[in-house]
Amino acid sequence: MDVAxxxxxxxxxxxxxxxxxxxxxxxxxxxLIGDRLDSPVPVIPALAQHLIAAGGKRLRPLLTVAAxxxxxxxxxxxxxxAAAVEFIHTATLxxxxxxxxxxxxxxxxxAHLIWGGASSVLVGDFLFARAFELMVETGSMRALAIxxxxxxxxxEGEVLQxxxxxxxxxxxxxxxxxxAAKTAELFAASAEAGAVSAGCAEEQVSALRAxxxxxxxxxxxxxxxxxxxxxxxxxxxxAGDDFRExxxxxxxxxxxxxxxxREAAFWERAIGRLDQTxxxxxxxxxxxxxxxxxQATLDLAGDYAEAAKASLRLFPDSEWRASLESxxxxxxxxxx
Numbered sequence: 184m185d186v187a188x189x190x191x192x193x194x195x196x197x198x199x200x201x202x203x204x205x206x207x208x209x210x211x212x213x214x215l216i217g218d219r220l221d222s223p224v225p226v227i228p229a230l231a232q233h234l235i236a237a238g239g240k241r242l243r244p245l246l247t248v249a250a251x252x253x254x255x256x257x258x259x260x261x262x263x264x265a266a267a268v269e270f271i272h273t274a275t276l277x278x279x280x281x282x283x284x285x286x287x288x289x290x291x292x293x294a295h296l297i298w299g300g301a302s303s304v305l306v307g308d309f310l311f312a313r314a315f316e317l318m319v320e321t322g323s324m325r326a327l328a329i330x331x332x333x334x335x336x337x338x339e340g341e342v343l344q345x346x347x348x349x350x351x352x353x354x355x356x357x358x359x360x361x362x363a364a365k366t367a368e369l370f371a372a373s374a375e376a377g378a379v380s381a382g383c384a385e386e387q388v389s390a391l392r393a394x395x396x397x398x399x400x401x402x403x404x405x406x407x408x409x410x411x412x413x414x415x416x417x418x419x420x421x422a423g424d425d426f427r428e429x430x431x432x433x434x435x436x437x438x439x440x441x442x443x444x445r446e447a448a449f450w451e452r453a454i455g456r457l458d459q460t461x462x463x464x465x466x467x468x469x470x471x472x473x474x475x476x477x478q479a480t481l482d483l484a485g486d487y488a489e490a491a492k493a494s495l496r497l498f499p500d501s502e503w504r505a506s507l508e509s510x511x512x513x514x515x516x517x518x519x
Contacts, residue, residue, distance in 0.1 A: 198513045201249060201506030208248040208262060209241065215266035219313045230298050230306045234273055237289035242402075242510075243373040244269045250377030250391045253503035260380040263317045264326055268373045270314035271330065275337055275369075277307035282345065283428055326376045333372035340364025349429040349455055351439055358433055359400070362407075367399025374398075390494045394507065397491035401514040404484035407432040408477050409517070411468050423464040429457045433483070435467070437476035446470060481515065488515045 202209075216235065220228045244265035251261035279285070280293045281300040287293060295303040311334065318327045344361045347353050374395030378388040410425040411434055425432050431454065439450050453463045471477050491511040498504050 198506070198509055200502060201245065201510055204502055204506060205245055205248045205252070208252070208259075208265070209245065211259060211262045212244050212248070212265045212269070215262060215317070216269060219266065219270070219317065222309070226298060226302055227306055227309055230277075230294050230302060231273065231310060233291065233294050233297070234276060234288060235269070237291045241269065243272050243369055246370060246373040246395055246398075247377040247380075249503055249507055250374040250395075251381040253498055253501060253507065254378055254381035254383045254387060254391070256377075256381035260321060260323070261377050263321050264323075264330070264376045264380055265373075267314040267317040267330060268369065268376070270310040270317070271334055271337075272369060274307040274310040274314070275341075277303045277310070279341065282341070283424075285424065287424075321380070323379060326379050329372050329376050329379065333368050336364050336368045340366075340368070344430075347431065349457065350431055351450055351455055353431045353436055355433065355436065358431070358436060362403040363396065363400060366403040367396050370399030370402070371396035387497055390497045394491045394494040394511075397487045397494065398511055398514060401484045401487040401491065401511065404433060404480050404487065405515055405517060408434055408480045408484070410434075411471050411477060423468075426453075426464050426467055427459065429454050434471045434476045434480045437479055438467070438471040438474045441474035441476060442470050484515045488512065 220231050220235070222228055247265040247268050248261050276288060277294060280288055281295045281303050285293045286296065294306075298306075314330070314334075315327075318330055321327070340361055340363070344365060347357070347361070371392045372395070375388060375392040378391040383391070407425065410422060410432065412422075426435070435454065439446070439454075442450075449463075449466065452458045453467065488511040491514075492508045495504050495507055
């Protein structure tokens with residue numbers, strides 16, 4: 184890839200420009216990922232590569248690299264942290280798909296359906312271990328502490344979500360706590376670790392953590408909305424999966440509150456008891472659209488995206504900053 188040409192060709196401040204700017208670093212990150220997936224146990228690289236090679240946006244390691252470079256980092260200290268972040272993220276996806284019984288991930292058959300749930304969980308554990316090896320190798324105790332804490336917060340968020348599954352009385356505050364933990368925390372830690380690797384001042388470290396947290400919240404809220412408006416090709420999973428699994432996401436919770444007593448029996452049957460018919464997803468989607476719950480979710484995501492961009496004002500204008508600002512815009516303008 185001719186990186187210079189890619190940067191010149193990409194619209195300034197676009198997501199494509201961010202990808203192009205980070206391309207040399209991401210080549211190094213990908214090399215580390217490939218090296219650390221090596222194992223004498225064949226199922227480990229095969230299963231992990233099934234998910235990693237499927238693509239995905241690689242947003243979290245990209246955030247680590249971009250945060251470090253925007254903050255002026257000249258060395259490659261951020262690369263091992265970025266690879267560790269990708270391993271943590273991949274491990275959580277493997278575990279989540281087993282817990283949720285997901286059929287698709289990134290547009291491919293979920294790994295647990297090919298290799299079994301036990302293998303998926305254990306390979307996820309292997310990836311967590313590799314992530315911590317990489318973190319230790321950086322010699323940064325602070326970066327290690329940031330990503331270790333993130334790993335525990337993510338697990339707490341997943342367990343909290345599991346304990347509140349099918350809960351029609353889940354309030355918006357608690358739901359935001361769940362997605363802040365299970366999704367946004369790794370975005371926040373990715374950017375924060377990048378800032379630490381660059382030797383940022385404390386105010387800038389905090390700003391980049393805030394950027395990542397708000398970006399992660401925006402992404403998750405849009406993902407929640409896309410489950411009711413997107414297609415499998417866009418989502419990398421089947422549209423309506425959240426509904427069929429009985430997940431009380433924000434569009435659903437708002438629709439339940441706004442549709443009132445007249446639809447209470449429907450929601451209790453379809454979500455509370457998971458007693459669903461083929462027509463139920465269509466009806467739920469109509470209620471979510473008709474009550475304005477979908478738009479309200481997207482509006483809230485937009486607020487978080489704006490907060491993310493505001494966090495970058497501490498940094499001087501640069502291609503990195505403009506591209507990170509555009510990434511926040513992309514989070515809420517992804518096609519359905």
